[in-house]
Amino acid sequence: xxxxxxxxxxxxxxxxxxxxxxxxxxxxxxxxxxxxxxxxxxxxxxxxxxxxxxxxxxxxxxxxxxxxxxxxxxxxxxxxxxxxxxxxxxxxxxxxxxxxxxxxxxxxxxxxxxxxxxxxxxxxxxxxxxxxxxxxxxxxxxxxxxxxxxxxxxxxxxxxxxxxxxxxxxxxxxxxxxxxxxxxxxxxxxxxxxxxxxxxxxxxxxxxxxxxxxxxxxxxxxxxxxxxxxxxxxxxxxxxxxxxxxxxxxxxxxxxxxxxxxxxxxxxxxxxxxxxxxxxxxxxxxxxxxxxxxxxxxxxxxxxxxxxxxxxxxxxxx
Amino acid sequence: xxxxxxxxxxxxxxxxxxxxxxxxxxxxxxxxxxxxxxxxxxxxxxxxxxxxxxxxxxxxxxxxxxxxxxxxxxxxxxxxxxxxxxxxxxxxxxxxxxxxxxxxxxxxxxxxxxxxxxxxxxxxxxxxxxxxxxxxxxxxxxxxxxxxxxxxxxxxxxxxxxxxxxxxxxxxxxxxxxxxxxxxxxxxxxxxxxxxxxxxxxxxxxxxxxxxxxxxxxxxxxxxxxxxxxxxxxxxxxxxxxxxxxxxxxxxxxxxxxxxxxxxxxxxxxxxxxxxxxxxxxxxxxxxxxxxxxxxxxxxxxxxxxxxxxxxxxxxxxxxxxxxxxxx
Numbered sequence: 001x002x003x004x005x006x007x008x009x010x011x012x013x014x015x016x017x018x019x020x021x022x023x024x025x026x027x028x029x030x031x032x033x034x035x036x037x038x039x040x041x042x043x044x045x046x047x048x049x050x051x052x053x054x055x056x057x058x059x060x061x062x063x064x065x066x067x068x069x070x071x072x073x074x075x076x077x078x079x080x081x082x083x084x085x086x087x088x089x090x091x092x093x094x095x096x097x098x099x100x101x102x103x104x105x106x107x108x109x110x111x112x113x114x115x116x117x118x119x120x121x122x123x124x125x126x127x128x129x130x131x132x133x134x135x136x137x138x139x140x141x142x143x144x145x146x147x148x149x150x151x152x153x154x155x156x157x158x159x160x161x162x163x164x165x166x167x168x169x170x171x172x173x174x175x176x177x178x179x180x181x182x183x184x185x186x187x188x189x190x191x192x193x194x195x196x197x198x199x200x201x202x203x204x205x206x207x208x209x210x211x212x213x214x215x216x217x218x219x220x221x222x223x224x225x226x227x228x229x230x231x232x233x234x235x236x237x238x239x240x241x242x243x244x245x246x247x248x249x250x251x252x253x254x255x256x257x258x259x260x261x262x263x264x265x266x267x268x269x270x271x272x273x274x275x276x277x278x279x280x281x282x283x284x285x286x287x288x289x290x291x292x293x294x295x296x297x298x299x300x301x302x303x304x305x306x307x308x309x310x311x312x313x314x315x316x317x318x
Numbered sequence: 319x320x321x322x323x324x325x326x327x328x329x330x331x332x333x334x335x336x337x338x339x340x341x342x343x344x345x346x347x348x349x350x351x352x353x354x355x356x357x358x359x360x361x362x363x364x365x366x367x368x369x370x371x372x373x374x375x376x377x378x379x380x381x382x383x384x385x386x387x388x389x390x391x392x393x394x395x396x397x398x399x400x401x402x403x404x405x406x407x408x409x410x411x412x413x414x415x416x417x418x419x420x421x422x423x424x425x426x427x428x429x430x431x432x433x434x435x436x437x438x439x440x441x442x443x444x445x446x447x448x449x450x451x452x453x454x455x456x457x458x459x460x461x462x463x464x465x466x467x468x469x470x471x472x473x474x475x476x477x478x479x480x481x482x483x484x485x486x487x488x489x490x491x492x493x494x495x496x497x498x499x500x501x502x503x504x505x506x507x508x509x510x511x512x513x514x515x516x517x518x519x520x521x522x523x524x525x526x527x528x529x530x531x532x533x534x535x536x537x538x539x540x541x542x543x544x545x546x547x548x549x550x551x552x553x554x555x556x557x558x559x560x561x562x563x564x565x566x567x568x569x570x571x572x573x574x575x576x577x578x579x580x581x582x583x584x585x586x587x588x589x590x591x592x593x594x595x596x597x598x599x600x601x602x603x604x605x606x607x608x609x610x611x612x613x614x615x616x617x618x619x620x621x622x623x624x625x626x627x628x629x630x631x632x633x634x635x636x637x638x639x640x641x642x643x644x645x646x
Contacts, residue, residue, distance in 0.1 A: 248641055251603075251604075282547055285601070
């Protein structure tokens, strides 16, 4: 009985080993190229393929960008094709390879690791090595060495110049439009201004003095208003005539102005008499006699008449 | 022209002492006419004065001389950081013999007080002085004492050496009627000052005026005629500092943080009258207002940071205002 059992165990082990061996042989890794010889720098297509049963989980090998003096120019994604029966699967990847070194280059074998379902053992399958011949350009040493070729003259073409001409024309047009716009704006801003010609200071003053006299203020006992008017008209005349802020000056300051202090003595006396008397009436309740009132009006007129100038230009009067 | 004669005659009579006082003080003080004139304005209009100037400009001497020329009591208080209010006002002392507290009056009980370098004392001392200036009375313990008239405080301060000083707050500055800024004497005046100081004989100032005369003159000053036009002029000036844009002074709006107070208007009117009196005139003219305007307004206008950054002074602001406000 024991011998029989031993025989059965050995038979089972042999059977199971033989079964797994059979499945491993179903996994097949292949490599192929569309040519085995290229001219230096030329490219060729290489295809990596793995055929395996559906119950196999395979690991795709890592293909570096350069190997064996060759360079991978392009690589496709891994493509999976399942045959109609569903038992077999083919995985493939295409590469475009080139080489810039002449000679015989061997594409090394690529190893695919895989596992069978229900089995923890890792198996592997390798591709065959592939020989690629890279040839360089043959040099005919029998012929003489030729000189370098001269520059090639390319004939002038208007078509090439057209875009630049277009840009130039657009720039000129834009510049012209901006210029026109600015000109129009300038014309609008600089509207013709009619300069207002001010009346001569003496005309205004004499007219105001005449009007003040006609109001007969002092004759009605309104001395303060009369002298305020006289003082204001005289100071306004000084302001308009010499462009000094006489209305913001005191009598003392006005009399110390160079233009007033340098008046001929008669004129200076007149204006001094007038302004000082006006101050007394305005600020000290002085009631002047009739003769003072008439004399003050005469003094104001004399002062204005003594300082008549031509028509004031607008800038002088400002 | 009868009215003006009447007013002027009265003023001529009452203001005769001004000439005497000027002559007597002028014995000790050479030049500084501006300062002496303002001292008289303060004296006549019952207003306290703040004098500002660098050391050695005879600020103290002028005040001492003025006090000596008037029959009056004079006290000088040197303000220091350790001064106490009791050092000014006085205090209660315990009398062992009578077994009671008696009042010992401080130096404030005089007619003329020279508060030298007022900004060197702390705020509590300044407040004690300024309260006495305003109320014209002092309370020690439970007793209140009225200060004798005339009571005039003349404070000095130094514009340099500001370290360790206590600048007077705006509210307290406002209590000084005039702030006088004193400049250097001219060459000729300084030559005379040297000669006077080298003279071996000391100058003696004689009293030429009594306090009664001063008090009488104060009444006359108030009677100096001020026309409505002058009142309007004063108001125009003060309001121009508050609302500069309304007076075509828009550029000052950025420079003034606050304008002059109503106290400025009152003091400007009063000082103008006193100035007219000193000039022996019975009525106020715009020149009088302009003459005292800077002294009244320079410490009552607040400047903004922009103004301070541009080194604009209140005197410049007042100049701008005077140049813009129409004279009646």
